Amino acid sequence: MKRPAARKPEDHEEEPLAKKQLQTKANSLLNAKDVDTKALKTFVHLLKDRPDHVQPADVMNVLEVIFKNLLKRRALDGSEGKSLKIREFYEETWLLLRENLLTESTVALKVCFQLIRAEAKHSLAPRKGWPAYRIREILETLLGDKEETPANALTNYGKYCKNLDVLDITIKHLVDLVPAKDFKDAPIQAMNFLHLLNLVDLGKSVLNAAEYHVETIKLKTFNLEQCSKRLNDIWAAVMLKSSGVEERLHRQMLVVLLERIINHLEDPIQLTDFLMDSLHQFDGPIALLALQGLFTLMQKQNITYPDVYEKLYNMFYPRMFYNKYKARLFYLADIFLTSTHLPENLVAAFVKRLARLALQSPTEDAVIMIRFVCNLLLRHTGLQKLIRSSQTAAADEISDPYDEQESNPVKSQAINSSLWEITLLQKHAVPEVANAARFINASLPVMEHELGALLDRKECNIFDDELQSKAKQFALNYERPKSLALPKNEVVTKYWDLI
């Protein structure tokens, strides 16, 4: 009983006075033999009225301590007037906590889950075991927000969702909570739901960790099969409502599908239509995500999709560097082009296109694409004639036969071309790119380059790397500038009237 009371002041000695006062009051309340309902009422009302001098987070923390102790003492059980009264306050606190869930998500969620744990240990009279209804309340609150997506609250909830019991209950309740309206009518609610669904992670890391929020209860029987079955149900319901949704929602659906659902679906073939439609109707990120979905289907369900390479080929265009999912595209392309049995003229078209794009792309992508081209040349040794043509062929000068505009990679004549782009890239101003492009001068490397590490790099990483390079010889101009203009090769003052 004394333990929490004694610990608190020690830990936070420099806390503002209001908080200290609150804690001492709580202490006295708990230390008293009989629970003073009036005092309890003031606490609850503090949260309700939100006076200026008190932080709601502090109040919630104090309330957590109080109710945890009361639950332990079983002060809420029983039928006499006092316990009923306390019970009433408890329920009111829950309501208030739910109100705070969206604004003070970190503390409120923590308090909620602490109380859930306490309640599970010392269950209240009519209900037994895990207070699953509480989770439902929380979920409803998270879903109910009308204006915007409560991003903070969702990420915080995601942390608790790593616990298998919470996960189980969440899935159970989500089945019922699928929005009643069509997605296009209530986009925000749908979005919230999808975000929540995105938190449901049945991945291996979570299952292997096997953590439980409430340890003591014997609810450790987590049933994966049942969960995936429920997920199937949820997705079926989602698919029903999802006709004609807007682009953002569509994208989110695809993300959730790819990240969380598709591995657990019993009959993923049904998705084919959805993915095909996504692939054909949209381009850019949605098409990309759909392509990834299709790829999964091709891998697992053996479906065939006739011109997947053409689609992939056409996803490489200059604007794609500014897409959010470009790393995914590179990753996918790498996988799609892994096979060494692909026709050479097809791969050559990819090689040419990548090289061409490297001439327009930001630095980090240029490096990726040069390495990728190098990998492709290694996989398809026949393609090495792009950089090592026979001496007779090299004698005469030609213009590039590769047709950039042709959308069909096979017809692009790339195989008859040569990789002049890479020679041009050797003249890139950023030394990293120039060095990467020099691979064609020497014999090709034995091993393929690892692309994974490169995919996550940003432009600023290259900047930082450059700063850390060891060579610190500050070579200076040897000609003293007399004014703004350089002694020779002046450009700025030629085209600017600055002075």
Next chain:
Amino acid sequence: MGAKNKKASADAVYAKKTVKSANPFDNTAAQSSKRGQNPFDVHVNKEKFKILGRICKHDRGMPGVSRAKALQKRAQTLGQQFAVKNKTNRFKDNRIGKHLSGDQLTESVMNARYLAEKMSQVRQSQKAETFNLNDDELLTHRGQTLEEIEQYRDERSDDEELDDEGLDADFTSAAHFGGDGDTVQDRQTAIEEMIAEQKRRKNEIVKEKDEVYELTEKLDANYKLLLPLVAKATKDEQDAKPPPDAYDRLLKEMIFEPRGSVTDKLINPDELAKQEAARLEKLEAERLRRMRADGEEEEEASINQPKHRSADDLDDGYGYLAGGDDEGDDTLAYDLDGNLGTHLNGKKNIAAEQENDEENGEEESDGEEEEDSDDGSDSDVDNLSDLKESDSESEAEVESTLQSSKKKPQREKPSVSMDTSIPFTIKMPKTYEDFTALLSKHAVPQQATIVERIIKCNHPKLEGVNRENVVKLYSFLLQYLKDLFEDASDQDIRGHFQLLSQLMPHLYDLTQLNPERMSNTLLEVIKEKYGEFRKNHKTYPSLDTLVYFKLVANLYSTSDFRHPVVTPCFIFMQHILSRARVRTRQEISMGLFLVSVVLEFVSQSKRLLPAVFNFLQGILHMSIPKRDVQQLEITAPFERDGPLSKLLTLPANSKECKDLESQPLQSVDLVTQTITPDFKVRALDATLLLIKEALQLVEEHVGACYLAKPFLRLLVRLPLDSYPEHVQLHHKEATQLAEKLAKQKMKRLAPAERKPKALRLLEPRFEAVYDDKRRPKMSKAKEERAKLLHKIKREKKGAIREIRRDTAFVQELKLKQTLQSDKERHEKVKRIYQEASVQQGELNELARSKKKKKF
């Protein structure tokens, strides 16, 4: 008798033996005898077998000599230590610079010693000396006071006193050897005569001396009177000298003919120019080397021209070392006037030098160069100045460096430098506020002068502290530029750029003073700027960032393949150009400004930055009116459609812009938001020119067509009718160049032809096994270890022996000491006994005499 015989035969045998072992024709024996060695000292070790090729060091030795040497050494070291053992009163040398000797004992050290001595004296006798007005300090030289020395200095020359006091030869011959025999005198008279003779001579000598003394006195007195006359006379004499004849002339010539070549000659302007040209050429060669990537030159070299091959080259992979650093003949270089030329000869030396200088780093060599030229200018003034070794010289040198480095700007704007309203010496401001306060009082040209003077007064060569000061000044200047440009308005932007322009040479000088520190300062600023930009990379950074880029372009060698300052700037600019949104006049101008800075960066290295081409395409795209549904493909950050894609389009069929004058972009454009028609024309015009410039830079590269083609597609769509003529002209030029490049034909990529490699000829490897020592074969490391262990063992043995002998020596010393003290004691005891017995005798005597009396 038998014993004697035996000894004789032994001697004979020994003699035989020595003869046998010592070759009669051997030089060593002769030499040793020459040195006066005692043959009995030499001990010969018998050698059982003569082994060919083995050098035997121990065949003969001189045990006596070496033992004596060792003993002497011990006496000098151990013996000394033993003698002073347990004694505390040692002599300690505590003077300043006690370890110095000879030349190291310079004036300054002596002065310091003197000062310290005096200080200690003062400290000792401060109380006593408080009211002493006379300076009692006595100066000494070798322990004698100066006064004493002066007193005893004899001014007479003393060669007269060399008379010998001995007897003269006649007398001695007569007295000692009897003489002729005809003068027979008795001994007594002879001696008396001799004495008389001696006395007379002495008298004579004294007299003579007195006379001489008097005469000299007189002469001295006369000389003083004559002195003024003499001076005049000599002058007259010189005038009156007869004209020199041929012989004299020849003699003089031979006397004054130079006997050696001068190391640092006077340098005439031609040579100076040549030196300067050579310096520039060297720097240029270095720059070109840096410009290339590490492996690039080798590849190119191997492709273009075969390395030098000797006739004996077996093509076995062993390189010919010297061939590697031959430069191509068509290296860019400067002619004497500093213009860029080609095909200068005589580059081999430079290439060789370059190899040497690579470690030294460029800055250093720069400094040397500067100093060299300073020396030159010094010797212009006075070629003896090298001989003077005074502190003032270094100062003068600094002055001259400043002068020489500042010469050009001063010539350009003498009115500015002569400005008298500014003090000539300005202290380094302590804080940034002081600095801004100092600058804000003056107009733009004066501000530059102030900075120049601060640099002059705080040149690191004047004082060590200034090293920090100049770095501080540099950071102040950077901060000042930031403050100026960060919130520049359209009124003062031009003034700010003027200031920057005038500060540029000073910033350059500052950077030259300490490239590393200054560059790090600038790099920090750029890093900070990038940190800000990274947070929101969709908006352009403030104008000061662009100004820093321009600063980098002016100060650093931007053509380097990899450069600690320039390369981050490249990445930064690429990032801005490819990400930041272009929506206003300011952003368009900033982008164009960046593009021109990038082109400046790459103007020599001819490298390419894709974002530049993308950006120029974007601006062109903005100028094209888009009525039709068909979209023109354009990369981000530009938009394909919408209002932002038509920012620079002129209204259709409008004639208002038709007559605009040709005008470059204005500095005002960098701070204004609204887009006016004249800006549209200006921006397009500049874009067309920049396109041409950019394409010209990449013209020679293989694959330039890929860069040119996208422009063509946009250029044809420009509605030229509504633009003035100069724009049309520039458009035509740009289009022509782009078309030319787009039609570029290329050879297919093929690896350079390489000769098939001949198999390597291997040298036969002989195993050196010709000794029959039965010891296990060991690995190299093990063998080394065994050798070392053996050595240790031997050394240990030697050391133990030495220690043993040391102990013996010390014991001997101790024994001697004891014996000596014993002896002394015995003597004392004896003496005491003796005295006691004498005393006893006397007592006895006394007693006896008393007894006698009684009786």
